[in-house]
Amino acid sequence: MVVVQERQDRVDRIFHALSDPTRRDIVVRSLVGEHSVSALARDYPMSFAAVQKHVAVLERAGLVTKQRRGREQLVRGDIDAVREADLVLRRLEDLWHSRLDRFGEVLADVTREGTT
Amino acid sequence: MVVVQERQDRVDRIFHALSDPTRRDIVVRSLVGEHSVSALARDYPMSFAAVQKHVAVLERAGLVTKQRRGREQLVRGDIDAVREADLVLRRLEDLWHSRLDRFGEVLADVTREGTT
DNA sequence: CTGAACTACAACCATAAGGTTGTACGTTAG
DNA sequence: CTAACGTACAACCTTATGGTTGTAGTTCAG
Structure with a gap:
């Protein structure tokens, strides 16, 4: 058993990164096309440094990468x-379905009673 | 001074709730079957109150519900x-695909022009 | 060359998050 | 009835998070 866990799992970082609306928006824009950090920053009601931090969080989570182009840093x-x-989410849904399968009879009974 | 707006979106809460491994595990177990809070708590290296808080976070996110059964609170x-x-994630993937499509067209154009 | 534009990063601050212990209260077993 | 169980919640502590401003290094335009 591997007990030596890292401080934060990659999945942890991904979900955490996605828990902020600004960061989700940055991901959306970065998936559609490349943008420099300052280009991204112009559209949010916060400082450039704040947006820079959001991008850093996304980068640590692996949701975006940065590439230099001259003095700009392109976020993709x-x-x-x-x-x-x-x-991860689909595995959860699979669990749910298998649970439904195991209790299929009970569910059928409940449904039948409910519609009577 | 302290303007406590109802700030956090439901999606924010869901992703935040899923960013913790203990909470993801609770979700897994709760999707498979019902467990009381203390039954859940027994399996984690933290206090009952801590697990209780995790369940509360999941509940606020709508990932689990609680139902009383006698003195127990069943988490499902x-x-x-x-x-x-x-x-949300699938929308991101859709964006990615549509970007690929558009990029494909550009590529086709460039190729066509390049070969003329 | 010089200044403006982009970026990086440090220092700082307020609040949220995640953990603890302690207390209280309803419910069930004996 | 009483003790144990399951829960709720408050108070407290430490660290993380998300924001700010300020300083400085690079790169590009003129």
């Missing part, structure tokens, strides 16, 4: 991290 | 909130 969304989070 | 997972988060 990375879909793999999104898929990783998606996998 | 709610798949709807999971699906809501899943929708």
Whole structure:
């Protein structure tokens, strides 16, 4: 059993990064096309440094990557991290379905009673 | 001075709730079957009150619901909130695909022009 | 060359988050 | 009835988070 956990799992970071509306918006824009940090920053009611921090959070989560182009830093969304989070959610849905299967009879009974 | 607006969106709460491994585990167990809070608490290396707080976070996010049974409080997972988060992720993936499509067109154009 | 534009990063602040312990109260077992 | 169980919640502590301002290094335009 591997007990040596890192301080924060990658999945933790991804979900945490997505828990902020500004960051989700940045992900949306970065998935559609590349934007410099300052271009992103212009559209939010906060300082450039604040947006820079949001981008850093997204970068640590692997949701975006940065690439230099001259004096700009181009931010681009990375879909793999999104898929990783998606996998977690689908596993939860799978669990739910298997639970439904196991209690299918009971559910059927309840439904029948409910509609009587 | 302290303007406590109802600030946090439901989606914010869901993603934040899922950003903690203990809470994700509680969701897993609660989707599989019902458990009392203390039954859940026994399996984590923290106090009962801490687990209680985690459950509260999940409840505020709509990921679980609680139902009294005698002196116990049964925690049960709610798949709807999971699906809501899943929708957000799928929209991101859709954006990514549409970007690829548009990029494909550009590529086609460039290629066409380049080969003329 | 010089200044403006982008970025990086440190210092600071207020509040949220995640944990603890302690107390209180309803419910059930004996 | 009484003791134990399950829960709720308050008070407290420490660290993380999200914002600010300020300083400084690079790169580009003129």
